Amino acid sequence: MSKPDVAAERKDQIVRATVDCITKHGYHNFSMQDVARTAGVSKGIIHYYFLNKDDLMMSVLDKVSGDIENIIAADMESISSPIEKIKVFIAVAFDIVRSTKEYYQVNMDFWTQINQKKEVRQVVSRHYAKFRDSCAKVIEEGVKQGVFRQVNPQHQASLILATVDGVSLQWLFDEAVYDYTEIVKTASESLLNNLVVK
Amino acid sequence: MSKPDVAAERKDQIVRATVDCITKHGYHNFSMQDVARTAGVSKGIIHYYFLNKDDLMMSVLDKVSGDIENIIAADMESISSPIEKIKVFIAVAFDIVRSTKEYYQVNMDFWTQINQKKEVRQVVSRHYAKFRDSCAKVIEEGVKQGVFRQVNPQHQASLILATVDGVSLQWLFDEAVYDYTEIVKTASESLLNNLVVK
Amino acid sequence: MSKPDVAAERKDQIVRATVDCITKHGYHNFSMQDVARTAGVSKGIIHYYFLNKDDLMMSVLDKVSGDIENIIAADMESISSPIEKIKVFIAVAFDIVRSTKEYYQVNMDFWTQINQKKEVRQVVSRHYAKFRDSCAKVIEEGVKQGVFRQVNPQHQASLILATVDGVSLQWLFDEAVYDYTEIVKTASESLLNNLVVK
Amino acid sequence: MSKPDVAAERKDQIVRATVDCITKHGYHNFSMQDVARTAGVSKGIIHYYFLNKDDLMMSVLDKVSGDIENIIAADMESISSPIEKIKVFIAVAFDIVRSTKEYYQVNMDFWTQINQKKEVRQVVSRHYAKFRDSCAKVIEEGVKQGVFRQVNPQHQASLILATVDGVSLQWLFDEAVYDYTEIVKTASESLLNNLVVK
DNA sequence: CATGAATGAGATTTCATTCAT
DNA sequence: GATGAATGAAATCTCATTCAT
Numbered sequence: 001m002s003k004p005d006v007a008a009e010r011k012d013q014i015v016r017a018t019v020d021c022i023t024k025h026g027y028h029n030f031s032m033q034d035v036a037r038t039a040g041v042s043k044g045i046i047h048y049y050f051l052n053k054d055d056l057m058m059s060v061l062d063k064v065s066g067d068i069e070n071i072i073a074a075d076m077e078s079i080s081s082p083i084e085k086i087k088v089f090i091a092v093a094f095d096i097v098r099s100t101k102e103y104y105q106v107n108m109d110f111w112t113q114i115n116q117k118k119e120v121r122q123v124v125s126r127h128y129a130k131f132r133d134s135c136a137k138v139i140e141e142g143v144k145q146g147v148f149r150q151v152n153p154q155h156q157a158s159l160i161l162a163t164v165d166g167v168s169l170q171w172l173f174d175e176a177v178y179d180y181t182e183i184v185k186t187a188s189e190s191l192l193n194n195l196v197v198k
Numbered sequence: 199m200s201k202p203d204v205a206a207e208r209k210d211q212i213v214r215a216t217v218d219c220i221t222k223h224g225y226h227n228f229s230m231q232d233v234a235r236t237a238g239v240s241k242g243i244i245h246y247y248f249l250n251k252d253d254l255m256m257s258v259l260d261k262v263s264g265d266i267e268n269i270i271a272a273d274m275e276s277i278s279s280p281i282e283k284i285k286v287f288i289a290v291a292f293d294i295v296r297s298t299k300e301y302y303q304v305n306m307d308f309w310t311q312i313n314q315k316k317e318v319r320q321v322v323s324r325h326y327a328k329f330r331d332s333c334a335k336v337i338e339e340g341v342k343q344g345v346f347r348q349v350n351p352q353h354q355a356s357l358i359l360a361t362v363d364g365v366s367l368q369w370l371f372d373e374a375v376y377d378y379t380e381i382v383k384t385a386s387e388s389l390l391n392n393l394v395v396k
Numbered sequence: 397m398s399k400p401d402v403a404a405e406r407k408d409q410i411v412r413a414t415v416d417c418i419t420k421h422g423y424h425n426f427s428m429q430d431v432a433r434t435a436g437v438s439k440g441i442i443h444y445y446f447l448n449k450d451d452l453m454m455s456v457l458d459k460v461s462g463d464i465e466n467i468i469a470a471d472m473e474s475i476s477s478p479i480e481k482i483k484v485f486i487a488v489a490f491d492i493v494r495s496t497k498e499y500y501q502v503n504m505d506f507w508t509q510i511n512q513k514k515e516v517r518q519v520v521s522r523h524y525a526k527f528r529d530s531c532a533k534v535i536e537e538g539v540k541q542g543v544f545r546q547v548n549p550q551h552q553a554s555l556i557l558a559t560v561d562g563v564s565l566q567w568l569f570d571e572a573v574y575d576y577t578e579i580v581k582t583a584s585e586s587l588l589n590n591l592v593v594k
Numbered sequence: 595m596s597k598p599d600v601a602a603e604r605k606d607q608i609v610r611a612t613v614d615c616i617t618k619h620g621y622h623n624f625s626m627q628d629v630a631r632t633a634g635v636s637k638g639i640i641h642y643y644f645l646n647k648d649d650l651m652m653s654v655l656d657k658v659s660g661d662i663e664n665i666i667a668a669d670m671e672s673i674s675s676p677i678e679k680i681k682v683f684i685a686v687a688f689d690i691v692r693s694t695k696e697y698y699q700v701n702m703d704f705w706t707q708i709n710q711k712k713e714v715r716q717v718v719s720r721h722y723a724k725f726r727d728s729c730a731k732v733i734e735e736g737v738k739q740g741v742f743r744q745v746n747p748q749h750q751a752s753l754i755l756a757t758v759d760g761v762s763l764q765w766l767f768d769e770a771v772y773d774y775t776e777i778v779k780t781a782s783e784s785l786l787n788n789l790v791v792k
Numbered sequence: 793c794a795t796g797a798a799t800g801a802g803a804t805t806t807c808a809t810t811c812a813t
Numbered sequence: 814g815a816t817g818a819a820t821g822a823a824a825t826c827t828c829a830t831t832c833a834t
Contacts, residue, residue, distance in 0.1 A: 129375070525768070
């Protein structure tokens with residue numbers, strides 16, 4: 001019980017090193033050797049804990065998705081008003097992109113696997129589903145309370161996520177294209193404008 | 199006289215083969231050998247026409263971006279009303295994703311190069327800038343005509359593109375998540391709702 | 397305890413195989429595959445121990461230069477008279493060429509890198525500098541003892557090395573051109589004639 | 595008769611371009627494409643005039659050897675005194691190295707082929723034989739006239755060539771090692787000292 | 793004569809994975 | 814558990830040579 005789970009610790013250490021490698025060298029330009037060096041372990045031990053590189057990558061995806069989910073969940077928890085909750089959701093989602101740009105890009109890197117790796121696609125779509133659901137639940141509550149119009153919660157949730165991803169994408173390609181704070185404000189207003197009863 | 203430009207033809211043939219390879223095997227999982235086989239030419243000739251794999255990839259990016267730009271430009275040309283123009287813009291943009299899913303995914307694959315290849319980032323951001331500009335010009339005209347509210351055209355154009363990309367992304371990860379036609383309708387309404395004077 | 401330094405052993409094994417390959421196929425006409433085959437190892441392991449082919453070649457150069465230096469140094473050590481020392485130096489230098497013809501040719505092959513590889517040039521010139529210095533020191537001693545004329549030691553050392561290289565070169569191109577023993581005798585006499593007080 | 599030999603002209607043009615390429619990129623680091631570009635002709639035409647790259651290289655060797663031979667022959671022609679003739683021979687030989695360093699290095703590059711290409715070895719050894727013979731003939735005449743000691747003309751000729759090559763070699767590896775003019779003076783004195791009756 | 797598109801063999805190099813220690 | 818030496822497949826790229834035009 002008090003014995004720390006060495007295996008779990010080692011695995012986490014390796015996964016974190018992998019994230020670092022992806023951040024630094026890009027999704028396809030790092031080697032197991034790089035991971036070993038970064039983690040300060042031997043190459044062999046990585047294959048002891050992970051079946052192969054794909055298996056390691058799935059763990060990275062789990063971690064990255066999970067971390068992002070946790071941040072959002074934590075920030076929404078303490079709020080009760082549906083309007084405020086949605087506002088926070090949007091604000092936090094945008095903020096994750098800005099404050100952990102590299103992390104968000106690691107997440108993006110998995111998008112290229114849509115066609116190639118069924119498992120990746122499943123994890124990512126489950127991750128999006130979670131987001132949509134937690135967001136939709138808030139919208140549903142708002143509708144019930146009468147503060148939101150009679151909208152399709154799932155669709156509106158999708159639009160919110162879509163706006164965050166799409167706006168971020170353009171900004172990541174060229175940060176000079178707009179002031180991030182400004183566009184976030186505009187985006188938030190537009191999204192809420194579609195929800196709130198006037 | 200009857201001899202067409204062999205070089206241009208061959209280059210195009212190779213680029214098209216490369217698009218096929220990316221579609222089939224993924225952005226990072228195809229080899230020059232694959233391209234050669236697909237194009238029905240020898241490995242050597244690819245390096246005769248393209249400096250290296252990166253150079254070939256840039257040609258692919260140019261083609262894909264250009265094709266998408268051309269389709270949208272062609273479809274908007276004949277319309278004069280700003281409202282109708284925006285409606286068509288949104289409809290066509292969404293439709294490109296649906297009707298040429300693989301093609302759009304090839305485009306997406308380049309997104310992961312944000313951090314790694316400066317040149318890719320520049321081309322993609324220029325591509326987005328073109329879209330935003332052509333969209334913003336229509337919005338500007340609508341504002342001038344008084345059919346649109348006093349909005350920031352560039353920001354609204356960004357939101358439109360963002361919504362198309364973001365909505366498509368979720369759908370590409372899981373087509374069962376919503377009926378594409380339905381979500382497109384909802385998205386269009388929301389976007390126009392933010393623009394049109396009521 | 398009984399485990400010798402695997403890395404050093406393997407590196408030496410590969411370097412020796414490379415010397416064999418250069419001897420057999422020529423400086424520019426052997427492949428890493430050839431080295432692997434000759435050393436009885438896999439292609440991959442060569443790149444594990446050496447950064448690349450250039451790096452391997454530098455190790456070959458180091459070995460060849462070092463070996464030649466060591467032979468000469470060892471043979472001169474036990475002698476004290478400057479005249480005898482110079483005689484031995486000349487004799488041994490000529491003898492190395494004759495008895496390890498291929499080895500000397502490997503050495504020669506690096507000469508063509510004067511223009512191309514700065515690092516090779518530096519190593520070779522340092523190698524020559526060592527030779528000149530050790531030879532010049534003997535001459536200096538001879539001058540001090542009054543057995544040699546008042547000559548410039550460095551220049552005379554250069555002439556000695558030059559004669560060995562130049563004479564060997566002609567012989568390597570056509571062994572029938574002269575009896576090596578004879579020309580060595582003539583060369584030695586000429587060189588000593590320039591040094592010794594009469 | 596008045597029709598200029600187009601073929602010979604073209605061949606010469608290509609050979610000269612090849613010398614340029616070797617000078618610039620090194621003996622083994624230039625391609626037929628480089629030669630074509632440098633000569634301003636197509637790749638195909640080179641293979642029309644030369645069987646293959648080896649054949650072209652042999653022509654280069656012929657040219658370089660011949661040019662050096664011609665310069666020396668021309669400079670010795672007008673002189674009658676054996677002592678002066680030898681002095682000029684030595685001076686001119688050293689001067690060729692200094693004034694056409696790159697050219698001399700192209701010549702040197704062929705040395706690596708000793709083991710690999712029988713034909714190269716034959717041409718180079720014939721080239722050296724010519725030098726030795728023309729030098730030996732002068733020495734013989736000097737001996738006959740009684741101005742030179744009773745030496746073996748071929749051996750002394752060899753020593754002269756050897757000294758030029760060997761001294762030049764050290765200098766090419768490190769020009770700072772000695773003042774070329776100085777070492778040439780020392781070398782000349784030593785060589786003549788061995789020949790001239792005192 | 794001349795061109796340059798096309799080929800295909802082969803070279804260097806990288807790297808996930810295995811396995812004896 | 815842990816190491817790192819070793820493998821071998823595969824990838825990119827180069828280039829002499831050929832040949833239809």
